[in-house]
Structures are given as C-alpha cells and as structure tokens.
Amino acid sequence: MHFTRREFLKGGVSAFTLGFAAPVFLSDLARAQGASRRNLVVLYLSGGNDALSTLVPYTDPFYYTRRPSLAIPAASVLQVGADSSGKALGLHPRLTGVRQIFNEGKLAIIQRTGYKNSSRSHFQGTDIWSTANPVNTSGSGWLGRYLDSVPADPLSGWCTVREVPHSLIGDRVSVPAIPSISEYAFKSPNTGTEATFSRTAMEGLASHLPVDKPHLSFVNGTARAAIATLDRVASVGTYAGTTAYAGDGLSQALKAVAGAMVRGIGTKVFWVQVGGFDTHSSQGTNPANGTYANLMGTLNTSLTAFYTDLKNQGLLQDTLILQFSEFGRRITENGSQGTDHGAAAIMMALGGGVQGGLYGTAASLNPTAGNPSLENNGGDVAYETDFRSVYARVIDNWLGANSTTLLGGDFRKASLSFL
Amino acid sequence: MAQLAPEVEHLYRRAGFGLSAADRQQLDDGQGYRNLVDGLLVFDPSATDVDGLIGTPGHVGITTSGPFSPNVNIAHARQRWLFRMVHSPAPLQEKMALVWHQHFATAYSKINGTYGGADGTRLMAGKASEDPVGQQGQIETLRGLGLGRFEDLLIAMARDPAMLIWLDGRTNVKAVPQENFGRELMELFTFGVDHYVETDVYAAARAFTGWNLRIVGTTGLGTAAYSFTYNASQHDVASKDFSFPLYSRGTSNAYRIPARSGAAGVQDGLDLIHALAFHPETARRLAGRFWTWFVSETEAPHDRFVQSIAKVYLDNGTSIRAVMRAVLTSPEFQDARQYYQRYAWPAEFVVRSLKEVGYLGFSVNDALTPMLNMGQQLLEPPDVNGWELGPPWFSTGGMLARMNFASQLATNQRGALRDAARPFNSAPEQLIEFAIGKLSLPPLDTDVSNTLLTYIRAGGAWTGSDTQLLAKSPGVIHLLAGSGEYQFV
Numbered sequence: 001m002h003f004t005r006r007e008f009l010k011g012g013v014s015a016f017t018l019g020f021a022a023p024v025f026l027s028d029l030a031r032a033q034g035a036s037r038r039n040l041v042v043l044y045l046s047g048g049n050d051a052l053s054t055l056v057p058y059t060d061p062f063y064y065t066r067r068p069s070l071a072i073p074a075a076s077v078l079q080v081g082a083d084s085s086g087k088a089l090g091l092h093p094r095l096t097g098v099r100q101i102f103n104e105g106k107l108a109i110i111q112r113t114g115y116k117n118s119s120r121s122h123f124q125g126t127d128i129w130s131t132a133n134p135v136n137t138s139g140s141g142w143l144g145r146y147l148d149s150v151p152a153d154p155l156s157g158w159c160t161v162r163e164v165p166h167s168l169i170g171d172r173v174s175v176p177a178i179p180s181i182s183e184y185a186f187k188s189p190n191t192g193t194e195a196t197f198s199r200t201a202m203e204g205l206a207s208h209l210p211v212d213k214p215h216l217s218f219v220n221g222t223a224r225a226a227i228a229t230l231d232r233v234a235s236v237g238t239y240a241g242t243t244a245y246a247g248d249g250l251s252q253a254l255k256a257v258a259g260a261m262v263r264g265i266g267t268k269v270f271w272v273q274v275g276g277f278d279t280h281s282s283q284g285t286n287p288a289n290g291t292y293a294n295l296m297g298t299l300n301t302s303l304t305a306f307y308t309d310l311k312n313q314g315l316l317q318d319t320l321i322l323q324f325s326e327f328g329r330r331i332t333e334n335g336s337q338g339t340d341h342g343a344a345a346i347m348m349a350l351g352g353g354v355q356g357g358l359y360g361t362a363a364s365l366n367p368t369a370g371n372p373s374l375e376n377n378g379g380d381v382a383y384e385t386d387f388r389s390v391y392a393r394v395i396d397n398w399l400g401a402n403s404t405t406l407l408g409g410d411f412r413k414a415s416l417s418f419l
Numbered sequence: 420m421a422q423l424a425p426e427v428e429h430l431y432r433r434a435g436f437g438l439s440a441a442d443r444q445q446l447d448d449g450q451g452y453r454n455l456v457d458g459l460l461v462f463d464p465s466a467t468d469v470d471g472l473i474g475t476p477g478h479v480g481i482t483t484s485g486p487f488s489p490n491v492n493i494a495h496a497r498q499r500w501l502f503r504m505v506h507s508p509a510p511l512q513e514k515m516a517l518v519w520h521q522h523f524a525t526a527y528s529k530i531n532g533t534y535g536g537a538d539g540t541r542l543m544a545g546k547a548s549e550d551p552v553g554q555q556g557q558i559e560t561l562r563g564l565g566l567g568r569f570e571d572l573l574i575a576m577a578r579d580p581a582m583l584i585w586l587d588g589r590t591n592v593k594a595v596p597q598e599n600f601g602r603e604l605m606e607l608f609t610f611g612v613d614h615y616v617e618t619d620v621y622a623a624a625r626a627f628t629g630w631n632l633r634i635v636g637t638t639g640l641g642t643a644a645y646s647f648t649y650n651a652s653q654h655d656v657a658s659k660d661f662s663f664p665l666y667s668r669g670t671s672n673a674y675r676i677p678a679r680s681g682a683a684g685v686q687d688g689l690d691l692i693h694a695l696a697f698h699p700e701t702a703r704r705l706a707g708r709f710w711t712w713f714v715s716e717t718e719a720p721h722d723r724f725v726q727s728i729a730k731v732y733l734d735n736g737t738s739i740r741a742v743m744r745a746v747l748t749s750p751e752f753q754d755a756r757q758y759y760q761r762y763a764w765p766a767e768f769v770v771r772s773l774k775e776v777g778y779l780g781f782s783v784n785d786a787l788t789p790m791l792n793m794g795q796q797l798l799e800p801p802d803v804n805g806w807e808l809g810p811p812w813f814s815t816g817g818m819l820a821r822m823n824f825a826s827q828l829a830t831n832q833r834g835a836l837r838d839a840a841r842p843f844n845s846a847p848e849q850l851i852e853f854a855i856g857k858l859s860l861p862p863l864d865t866d867v868s869n870t871l872l873t874y875i876r877a878g879g880a881w882t883g884s885d886t887q888l889l890a891k892s893p894g895v896i897h898l899l900a901g902s903g904e905y906q907f908v
Contacts, residue, residue: 177814187823189830189893201874219903226815280587335595
C-alpha cells in the first residue's frame with residue numbers, strides 16, 4: 001500500500017512509504033534547464049465574493065430593486081462593454097487599475113461560474129473548489145495533483161498564507177507555507193560554528209524517518225523540507241520590486257511572488273489569498289468607501305502593482321493569475337445591509353497570455369418563476385460555466401498538462417478561449 | 420526533578436499543558452489515577468484563580484507598554500490566557516476553554532472591525548468585573564461553563580455578545596432573517612453538515628429572530644456596554660418546520676416549532692438548541708471531537724469509545740464534566756499506545772515548552788509572534804470552523820516556527836540551563852540524560868541520540884566546562900524541543 005501526505009492530512013493512516021517524506025531535490029542545473037518558466041498564481045477571495053458588486057449588471061432594473069441600499073449606482077461603475085448576450089456591465093468603481101488591464105486586453109472575466117447544487121457552506125464549498133469534485137471532497141487538491149505530475153522540488157508550490165489550502169494538497173508534494181520570508185529562517189541559541197553545528201544536527205534529526213512511526217516521519221519530513229528550502233527562500237527576501245507595493249497582506253504576498261519569479265526559484269504554482277468577503281452585514285452602502293469598496297481597493301492596488309512590476313521585469317508573458325471564490329452571494333440584500341451565501345460568481349484570469357474580455361453571460365436578476373439564470377426560487381445566480389471547465393482550460397492551455405487526467409473527467413469547453 | 424509515572428505525565432499533557440518541575444514536586448501522585456482525574460475535574464474557581472500573580476516574581480513574565488490591560492488590549496488578553504495556561508492549578512479549566520474556543524471559533528478581528536479594539540478585547544476576553552454591566556467576554560464564559568452542560572454552553576454562546584457580532588445574530592430581524600448563526604449552529608456547533616437541509620437553515624434563522632445585541636453608550640471608545648437582548652418585536656411569530664424532530668413523539672407535530680407570540684418567542688431558539696443538544700448525532704459528533712482533542716489523532720475514533728461517550732453525554736443531560744471523566748478514565752485514553760499520538764497544538768507546544776524548559780525571565784509576550792507563525796493566534800481562529808488540527812499544523816513554515824521558538828526559549832534560559840546541567844557535565848551522554856529528564860519525550864531512537872552526541876562533541880573534546888555547558892546545554896534543549904518527537908503530546 002502506498003501512504004501519502006494527503007492521507008495524513010485527511011486521516012486514514014494504514015501503511016506507509018517514505019516517498020513524500022524524502023523529497024527528491026531538483027538540482028540547480030535541472031531547474032535552470034526547466035522547460036517552462038510559466039507559472040500560475042491562484043488568487044482566492046475568501047468568504048464568498050459578492051460578484052454582483054465586482055462586475056455590476058448596472059442596466060438590470062432588478063439589481064436596483066433587490067439591493068436598495070447596496071446597489072452601486074450606474075453612474076459610478078467602470079463600464080467594460082457588453083457580454084455576448086448584449087448585457088452591459090461595469091466593474092466596481094474602485095477597480096480603476098484592473099479596468100486598465102481589461103482595456104489592455106489582458107483580463108478575462110468568466111461570468112456565472114459554479115456547479116450544480118452549489119454548496120452554501122464555506123467549508124464544503126471551498127473543498128469542492130479545491131478538489132474539483134462536488135461529490136467527494138476527501139481527495140487531493142487539483143493543484144496538488146498538478147504538482148505531483150511535475151518534477152519533484154520542495155518549492156514547486158509556494159503558499160503565501162499560513163495554512164496550506166486543500167487545493168495544494170497532493171499525494172506526494174508538500175507545499176511550504178511562507179507567509180513571511182524574514183521569518184522563514186533557521187535560528188540557533190549560538191552563533192558562528194556552533195550555529196552551523198545546530199543546523200547540521202537539526203537536519204540530522206529531521207532525516208530520522210522511521211518506517212514504524214509514520215506520523216513522526218511526516219513531521220520530520222516537513223522539518224527536513226523546511227531546512228532544505230531556507231537558502232532559496234532567503235534569496236527572495238531581498239527583492240525590492242520595480243514599483244511600489246502597498247503594505248497590506250495581499251500586496252506583500254504578490255511582491256514575494258514577483259521576487260520568486262525574478263530570482264528564478266522555479267516555483268510553478270503560487271497561492272495568494274485575501275479574506276473579508278463574507279459580507280453578511282455592513283457591506284457598505286457607499287460605493288467609494290465601505291467594507292466591500294475597501295476590499296476592491298486592496299484588490300485593485302495589489303493587482304495593479306504586481307502587473308506593472310511583472311511587465312517591467314519582462315515576466316508578464318510567463319504569468320497567469322486565476323481568481324476564484326467559494327461561492328457568490330444572494331441577490332437580494334439582507335436586513336443587515338449585507339448579503340448571505342449564494343451560488344454562482346465570476347472568475348478572473350489575468351496575464352500576458354490572456355485573451356481578455358467578458359466570457360459567458362450575466363444573469364437576469366428578475367425573480368420571476370422559470371428564470372433559467374437563477375436558482376433557489378430566484379434567490380441566487382445559477383451557474384452557466386462549470387468551474388472545472390475554467391480549470392481545464394488553464395491546465396491544458398497554460399500549464400501544458402492533461403485536464404482530463406487531473407480533473408477525472410472531460411470538462412473542456414471550446415468557448416472558454418481566454419487562453 | 421525526575422518525571423512522574425508515564426500515565427501521570429500523559430494525563431497532564433492531555434488534560435493540561437504538561438508539568439513543570441515545580442508542578443511535579445507539588446503533585447501527590449501517590450493518590451491514584453482516579454483521584455488525579457477528580458482533582459482535574461473538580462476545583463474551586465475562586466481558589467484556582469492565578470490572575471493576581473501576573474507580574475509577580477517566580478512566574479512567567481508579561482510585557483506591556485503602560486499598564487497591563489487585558490480588558491482593553493488584545494495582546495494583553497492573549498498574555499493573560501497564556502499566563503493562566505502556564506500557572507493555573509486547574510489546568511483542565513484552561514484546556515477546556517481552549518478546546519471550546521476551537522469549537523465555537525470566534526475571531527477578535529471582526530469584533531474589532533465592528534466596534535473597535537478595546538470593546539472587541541473586552542467582548543472576547545474581559546472578566547465580568549472588567550465590564551460596565553458585568554458582561555463577561557466569550558473566553559470567560561467558555562472557562563466558566565467548559566465543564567458544565569453542553570446545552571447551557573450552546574445557550575450561552577447564542578447569547579454571547581461576541582458571537583452575536585461574529586455570526587451576525589445582532590442583525591437577525593423578522594423582515595430579513597440572518598442565516599449565519601443558524602447555519603453554523605447546525606453545521607459546526609452541533610450535529611454536522613449531513614443532518615440538515617437548506618430549509619432548516621432558513622427555519623433556524625427565523626427561530627432566532629430577535630436574539631439581538633443591546634448596546635448602551637457610544638461604541639468604539641472602549642466604554643460601551645454590550646449584552647444580549649431578546650427583541651420581541653423583531654421575532655418572527657409564525658411556525659417553523661424542520662426536517663428533524665424537535666419534540667418528543669407524543670407531541671402533535673414533533674417537527675414544528677408552533678406559532679408563538681413575540682413575548683413568548685424566545686422559546687423558539689431554546690427549543691431548537693435543546694433539540695440539537697440532545698440529538699444523538701450531536702452526541703456522536705462531540706464524542707469524535709473529544710477523541711481528537713484528548714485521545715488520538717493517529718487513529719480514527721474507536722466505535723466503542725464513540726458509543727460509550729455519546730451515551731454518557733446523553734445519560735447525563737449533556738454534562739461535559741461527566742463526559743470528561745469518562746474520557747480520561749476510558750481504556751482508550753489510558754492505553755499506552757496512545758501516548759504521544761496527538762499533534763500538539765501551537766498553544767500546547769508553547770506552554771509545555773515553557774513549563775518543561777523553564778520560564779523565569781521569559782515573557783509570554785515573546786511567544787505571541789511565534790504562535791502566529793505556528794498558525795495559532797489565540798482569539799483569532801482563521802474562520803468559524805476553527806484551526807485545521809493535526810498534520811496541517813505542520814507546514815514547513817509552521818515547523819520552522821516551532822524549531823525557532825525552541826531556540827528562542829533555550830537562548831533565554833541559557834544561564835539556568837547551564838547551572839542545572841552542571842551535575843551532568845561528566846560526559847556528553849550525561850548531558851542528553853539531563854535534557855530528556857526535563858522534556859517529557861517518548862523513548863528516543865538510537866540515531867536520534869547519536870545525532871545529539873555528534874552535536875555535543877562537535878567543536879572540540881568534551882571537558883564539561885562551564886563554557887561548553889553554556890553553549891551545549893541550550894543547544895541540546897533547542898534540538899530536542901524543536902525535534903519532531905516533541906511535537907507530539
């Protein structure tokens with residue numbers, strides 16, 4: 001029997017091999033010869049993004065009647081034209097830089113992404129998006145499966161938040177969490193050669209991988225991977241950037257990602273995340289300044305800085321940012337000037353290789369019976385594009401892997417021609 | 420001080436945070452295992468209060484700029500809790516507060532974002548004596564009711580001001596019911612996601628309409644008073660139907676909360692909580708959680724354990740004290756094969772390190788950033804689902820943070836470690852004996868001991884001089900407390 005890291009993470013220990021705990025370290029030469037410098041930056045808006053406030057259907061009268069206090073006035077939106085159904089749409093007024101990227105043709109917005117019987121649970125929803133499996137969410141993550149398929153290296157994935165998300169959990173790969181590069185260093189009670197002795201000894205302890213103690217071996221394997229990645233991660237800490245990044249967590253995470261790219265660390269998949277999207281209350285009635293507006297403000301400044309930096313570094317062509325959230329939110333606002341858990345939402349793809357534009361069609365927000373673009377008695381936006389079709393396009397046309405294998409089915413959709 | 424019997428060390432690692440040298444001296448371990456369990460379960464909270472010792476000599480330190488204000492400043496509140504974990508003579512009280520904090524995971528940041536940091540700190544962790552209307556913070560409620568009846572705990576959480584903000588109960592009104600609390604009550608706090616349907620969420624939200632927050636004074640200044648209020652005029656008085664029974668079979672419609680007047684409507688929420696607290700799936704789910712929190716994370720819950728703990732829970736009117744007595748005296752808990760089969764939470768690792776390595780001259784303030792890096796900032800769980808327990812703690816960054824905390828603490832305790840190690844200076848093997856006498860570890864494999872010996876010998880022949888002890892005794896403690904072996908409890 002094969003015992004994997006994922007099984008540790010999801011329980012069910014039965015047997016054990018050391019494959020995951022003793023990673024094969026890719027030599028610098030092999031990295032230098034790496035076929036592709038392409039990388040994927042996954043951006044997770046945690047909490048369930050209110051997509052109707054990100055991409056506003058400002059000509060839909062029901063948008064205004066169902067959101068009397070939260071609707072963004074038509075005059076404020078940043079118009080981005082109409083989708084294939086002829087519906088005019090506009091970005092949130094704080095997304096000025098993002099709109100500029102859209103105008104440059106490097107941002108694709110895929111509307112009404114989701115899946116059948118959308119879960120309204122944060123945790124189940126996140127697990128479904130992570131595993132790409134709405135039925136059984138106990139398996140590995142879709143990005144973990146991809147990383148399992150590329151040459152093993154402890155930095156093939158890079159998670160910029162403290163908790164490695166389910167999406168990045170593979171059978172063999174162990175993605176490091178590096179929320180702070182300066183903290184990602186080895187400390188010792190002594191200095192000089194004594195400190196070197198300590199690091200050597202700790203590496204020795206971490207190399208102790210007894211077959212009869214799989215859980216200890218798992219922890220030691222993690223310690224060993226940590227020590228093995230210290231020096232490469234440290235090289236990123238000195239990256240200054242060609243443009244100013246703001247001080248918020250998302251901006252700083254994207255700065256680290258840019259640094260890792262510029263230093264040629266060899267990472268294939270980066271994970272960045274920003275929370276605060278679970279806007280049940282006080283979402284903000286002022287489109288320019290309120291809870292949701294500030295979320296958009298952060299998204300705008302961080303993405304714009306990252307985009308500009310990569311452009312200056314000549315790395316834009318090698319980079320794809322893919323944004324998702326675990327669900328959209330209810331169409332009708334609640335009594336707390338907020339919105340409850342809903343269903344379909346938007347995904348965004350941004351980068352040098354993207355064919356920008358609006359993909360898919362916006363929902364009609366008319367709650368009349370039989371409106372096919374809504375579900376839950378007209379309460380929520382129904383999905384039109386299976387999120388796995390977006391994943392499939394990214395896997396096949398960007399990462400150069402096989403989506404049918406990684407997703408366990410054929411979700412390819414020709415009309416999703418953003419890559 | 421030598422370590423106590425293995426079953427006693429195990430009991431205190433699990434039901435507390437391990438034993439310090441002073442604890443081991445004071446504990447009468449000749450009284451028998453069951454009496455030790457009783458001592459953990461039954462205590463007089465007024466006699467075990469250690470808050471008055473904060474800042475006094477002989478204890479772990481705190482750091483503040485200005486007065487110590489755990490009812491105003493969140494970093495101070497975190498320090499107070501860590502201090503209690505290190506020094507409380509009723510360690511199970513703090514352990515229960517911690518596991519219920521995981522279960523009812525509420526994050527300070529949202530309270531802070533809503534009403535400001537001072538009010539947020541008080542609503543999370545203030546004592547009743549620190550509040551203008553005697554409202555205690557959520558953690559104080561979890562400490563007070565942590566071994567009481569689970570049904571009472573659920574009611575207290577439904578009325579807890581921090582929870583009313585965290586899951587938006589404060590805005591749950593009849594015109595537009597707020598689903599957040601009703602959903603998580605069922606999905607996370609009681610029987611779990613497989614036992615209700617979406618319409619139950621809507622019905623639960625309606626049952627709790629009017630369970631709101633009363634605020635007196637101006638918010639954001641640290642002076643406002645917050646308390647639960649039942650707002651009868653905002654209660655949805657119509658009947659509510661559920662997919663699971665709320666009442667016993669003799670009732671005309673066991674699945675329906677009857678229509679009630681606004682004045683009587685507070686009973687809706689109480690009826691729902693009662694039904695959920697006594698639901699057999701809640702009993703089983705909690706039994707599984709107790710297994711994870713106290714018995715083992717390397718084996719799935721044993722059926723016998725789940726059945727017997729669920730029965731104790733239901734037979735004793737949801738008494739957590741009865742459940743904990745059954746857990747700690749269960750054959751599964753006492754099975755030596757379950758020793759060191761839980762992955763230490765960062766709070767467990769940090770407090771046990773302090774108790775075993777030493778804490779004089781160390782400030783718990785200096786543990787706060789390391790704990791953040793290990794993935795557990797107290798009073799700030801990542802979401803309402805709490806922290807991901809077990810292996811997910813061990814990302815590379817999280818493991819580095821543990822190794823580095825071991826280094827930081829060993830560095831801080833350098834002089835004391837050298838002094839304590841002097842009687843063990845005759846040979847490198849003796850220095851290892853010294854270290855494993857301090858740290859409660861499983862037996863070390865030979866190649867671990869050999870790695871430690873190589874480390875002690877590196878840099879010159881062993882003489883046992885004070886200079887060598889000053890470098891190598893913290894060095895060995897760092898390596899062992901930062902080892903994989905020490906991450907298990």
